[in-house]
Amino acid sequence: MTQPVQELLSDELLERFRARAAEYDAENRFFTEDLAELREIGYLSLFAQPEGGLRLAAAAQRRLATAAPATALAINMHLVWTGVARLLKDRGDDSLQFVLDEAAAGEVxxxxxxxxxxxxxxxxxxxxxxxxxxxxxxxxxxxxxxxxxxxxxxxxxxxxxxxxxxxxxxxxxxxxxxxxxxxxxxxxxxxxxxxxxxxxxxxxxxxxxxxxxxxxxVGPNSDPLIFAIFACFETLIASVYAGIGERAVQLAVQAAQTRRSQKNDSELAKDPVVRQRVARAALLMDGVYPQLEAVANDIDLLVDRGSQWFPSLVGLKIRATETAQDVVKLAIKVSGGASYFASAELSRLYRDVLAGQFHPSSEDSALNTIANAWLGPA
Missing domain, CATH: 2.40.110.10 (Butyryl-CoA Dehydrogenase, subunit A, domain 2)
Known part of the structure; x- marks a missing residue:
């Protein structure tokens, strides 16, 4: 899955997005230019393509978020609806086929x-x-x-x-x-x-x-639409925050390799405390990637997790968002005071990653869902 995503979102494209992300943030401006480029490469019709699925979309969103988290988060909302249409279609329900058709025709x-x-x-x-x-x-x-x-x-x-x-x-x-x-x-x-x-x-x-x-x-029900919305929303949200965490690790490594200790006359990458912080950040993210891929893959393959599906989905969202917050904080400690300036990429990531706690499911709601699955209703 890595190669198709890298072909879709090239390094050059991501560098343009990363440069504009700082401008959009500073000016509180919509990502008009990003959207135009994403439309041009067919990104808005990912789920309408025969090979398109949640695993591909999740991998693409993770990669996009390493450059432009706000762009990725907003595009998520379009991908949620097109993903819902695709999930329903894969399960024999064509009621939202028009969503896929209209997305392919350019509707947002x-x-x-x-x-x-x-x-x-x-x-x-x-x-x-x-x-x-x-x-x-x-x-x-x-x-x-x-x-x-x-x-x-x-x-x-x-x-x-x-x-x-x-x-x-x-x-x-x-x-x-x-x-x-x-x-x-x-x-x-x-x-x-x-x-x-x-x-x-x-x-x-x-x-x-x-x-x-x-x-x-009104109230909980077993309609496939509910599962499809939760599956797409939680998985794609997790993908964005996984991308933020991934980028934070990259920035921490860069900082450790470029900053020097005047006291020790050596790069900070040799400092044991800095090494532990970078290692901790990488270790935390290594737990998110396989969970994200497994959930997206099982959804595409119509795997039946039964009563554990909703706990799996909310658990993925909580782990990804909370882990990304912890990793960004570690990266800031490695980078030092320079990351406190508003123009610093890590400063923007720190502000962006906080939004994860406001997307459903909240921590309290997720824990209640998981408790009900394992313990039954209170």
Whole structure:
């Protein structure tokens, strides 16, 4: 899998991305040029290609994140939807084939499910979905962390229809040209700034019946869509933070080999404390890579992990994000005070890696999922 990813994302391409990442971060600007290059090489249609799968996408996202974490994080949201369509198709469900077709034609999909205060994630919604006579729905609510805000052409959203005897969660895609929504200019954050994940207000935006693709009961359920979303989201999120950790190790090695100790008149790579920190960082990351590859591979191969699938997915996300944070801190200790300047790459990685704790599943939610799998409900 390494060679195809290196061919897709060449070293020269990544160096351009890395240089622009600093500019995007400093200017709090969307990654317009990165997106254009990714579109040109067919990156947005990875899952629409016959050989495309989650293992390839995860490896590509890890590599992309070593250069431009915010770009990779935002592109994740497009890849989540196209990945969901591919996972469902591989399991005999063509209900989202249009997502793959439209992605191949150049459409950009974004993920508009997150809501303030909604810790039920996909199992409930604060957004109101009002049924219309022709079978469509009118959505009213507030969506946060809507990555790709300046560029998406299709936004996947869901809301709750409480008009019947039992409430249902309604999933659909709205087009950018549709009236009835507003994107706020409120993305001024500590890190992941180029993602421009602005708040989106749904103000009665209508989605026609043919763009409504699921109606599910409130609460946990076994619909394949839920597994597909969790599988793609958690695996691709883990890939981005694995890339951040990988880059931090590289920067730690560079610092150890280029910095010198005036007291010992030697490079810091000979200092036993520095050597231990670099070794610890590399050791930590070596535990993430095989777990990431195994999960992505098993999903592609339709391996049945049964009741352990959700613990596996949330466990991967937590391990990748928390390990990346620890590794970035170790790299900063090796690099010294130069990494404290805002212009330093490690300074940006430190701010970017903190975002990992805010993506679902949270640590508390993940531990609860794992405990339920091993111990049963409390």
């Amino acid at each position: 999909f974004a993920f508009g499910n997150s809501e303030p205060g909604n810790d039920s994630v996909l199992f409930d919604s604060n957004t109101v979905a009002e049924p219309l006579a022709a079978g469509g729905y009118r959505f009213t609510g507030r969506k946060i962390f809507t990555s790709l805000s300046p560029a998406w052409t299709r936004l996947g959203v869901f809301g709750k229809d409480s008009s019947g005897e039992q409430p249902v969660l309604v999933h659909g895609f709205l087009d950018r040209q549709s009236p009835g929504y507003r994107i706020l200019d409120d993305w001024n954050t500590l890190g992941m700034r180029a993602s421009q994940s602005n708040t989106t207000l749904l103000q009665g935006v209508e989605i026609s019946a043919e763009r409504i693709f699921r109606k599910l009961p």
